[in-house]
Amino acid sequence: MNVMRIQGGIPLRGTVRTQGAKNAALPVMAACLLLKGGTLALDNVPDLCDVSTMMELLGALGVEVSREEDRVLLNVPEDIAWEAPEHLVRKMRASSLALGPLLARGGRAALPLPGGCSIGSRPIDLHLKGLVQMGAKIEIRNGVVHAAADRLRGRRIYLDFPSVGATENLMMAAALARGETIIENTAREPEIENLAAVLRTMGVPIEMEGTGCVRIKGVDEAQPGRERVIPDRIEACTYILAGVMTGGEITVCDVVPAHIDALLAKLEEAGARFSVRKGEVTVFPVERLQSVSLKTMPYPGFPTDLQPQMTAALALAGGVSMVEESVFQARFLYAEELNRMGADIRIKGDTAIINGVRRLDGASVRATDLRAGAALILAGLSASGETRIEDMVHVWRGYEAIDRKLRGLGASVSLEEGAER
Template sequence: MDAFEIRGGQPLRGETRVYGAKNAALPILAATVMTEETCVIEDVPDLEDVKVMMDILRTLGAKVERVEDAVIVHPKDIRSANVPPDLMRRMRSSIFLMGPLLARFGEVRVSKPGGCVIGQRPIDYHLRGMRALGASIEEKHGFVRCTSHRLFGNEIILDFPSVGATENLIMAATLADGETVIENAAREPEILDLANFLNKCGANIEGAGDDTVRIQGVHHLHGATHRIIPDRIVAGTILLAAAATRGKVTLTGAEPAHLTALLSKLREGGVRVSTDHDIITVECLKPWRAVDVRTSPYPGFPTDLQAPFMAALTTAVGTSVIRESVFEARFKHVNELTRMGADVSVDLQTAVVRGVAQLSGASVEATDLRGGAALVIAGLMADGTTRVEGLQHIDRGYQQLDVYLRDLGAAIVRVSS
């Protein structure tokens, strides 16, 4: 297994571009199965999760190729609506194929999805919504089978603004008869990006990005070319790493409006932040001040940045309180941070971070994607050398993170055990 070896104490400095968002690319790639025509998706990151989605599409019968940063999908020859269980278990986002395949073929069979173990992420919202659109659901032996001769528009009120359920239901409703209205929909930018792609393909979707989404069903979608939005979580991770190491980094190709909650907290902690169109610059010349954070659905503070933010707060002046309100098991990185000298205590969904003068290098292991990013940031801050194992988690969401950071001056290398 590979590991990162990081020699801490090097401030990150320089300029780099933000690549496309994994969380936008995956549902958009899933949506390509709804047409028989070629789709070109540009600025797709080269990540393990993306590779799994491409493999699933190929297994279903599509021809899929990568040309530089674009993924080209030829979905005409898709004949199967059975998602391979071994691939499904490798990536939770494969559940996105439920809505598109059901809409195109009238049936779909998937296994319960896998992914990071960060708490309960039931697919009940997905299934309840599919039933509302007229699907019959059968759950047996770890598989879910959805069938429907024809989907019909309906009003769906989500108990929680689930991103995955909102996206899945938008895709299913796109080819349903009549109008579908989704209330209490998730508002993440990736949902708007999905709707923009589908509208390019001939869909009729309004309100994506707000809490009420209206979809007028159409009978046919055509191919399209679409460039996905920049990855706000990768952008936030790099900004946090720059500020935590008391450096100065400029991100280009970013979208400041997608990171309002994070940028506000950085400023509250004493970090200099400037924005201009698609450019974000952070600079930190002195220790942070303690900052309290509560995660919540967009536009609140993103749960995916909770762990990286905690790492940056471990050397802040004072005591910070972090409340995780989205996933109940998202503090698994805390034990590893304490191995590096952090002073963090957890009580249920609340973590109290008491700032220390310095972290020290240690051997630690990532157990999930964003927790792994937190350990990398801690290693960049620490005195001495840190070894971060469990890179299979980090590789799911960060494209060549060691190269990305090394270009900004970090002393980080990838080594094989």
């Protein structure tokens, strides 16, 4: 079994520290594949299932991986494998991030098409298109991407959509390409900046204008380096919403407030009370949020990874809220689960119409994906009675020790015996 039980209705209080960002840790770990001998040291790496999967994947390619608390050392030998194991790749979409550095370093790579959460189509066409522009020959046979190139060449690449994964993969590929690569219409997420910082420590010159244009001068050989993973903005926002929804007072520390401006702006619009200081955000009790409307957008817009949690909060707001999802097609699968708890949410195309209710009631629900699971936890914390959430395996992919952290804030949370972590 893989179940969390929550006795809701308890205002949460206290301080919680933000973990390192999952979505930053995975690409910077993959960047170690650019090394032809040497170590990449990373601090503030979260202890998550996806991180463990990436460690396994790198290990299977020949990287010596060690961990001590939140520090991960990635010792890369001169010779590594170039075929990624299918059973690991299919567990996690971020496995696709091995493609660019493997190809750039060794001239070939074989990568099964990756898996991940069931939140709609997320093809890697933009990754492959960019690599082809840089001189790669790519074939897809039996569900496996086969890529080859004597040496990638720097090019001007325009992304049709500011894809985070494509931006990261092409940045790593460009690090060892001949000449300069200019990538336009890139993703602008903070995780992209974190990857750029890691590549710079590895000796790769990178210029980022902050407007979706990245310039990279390829080097002949990457150097060993060390960098810190940035705080997880999505986890920080989840705990902020936990405080808001339970009428509690929570301080979330080790956060970069500028990274979560989109949420703070919407909470202010909805009437939430909070204070922002260097490295931390504190939320204070309010009687009830007011309805707001939002649309998910690439950064610095409202993040799609926070849409389910925000929808859970708006389920208790006064009035009718509208939430439009513009990134992933199937991100509203959790709405039916919230409705089982008494929410009034109707899905019309890519928009959720949320008629706020006064209270939610505990129920047995199922996490359909990572962020859906977080939304159900928030709903359970604020609901009357007990909530039982199945398929918590999704949540462990992105939230480190969320059960213990919530108990530290006063929540009544337990895992059923045998729950997988």
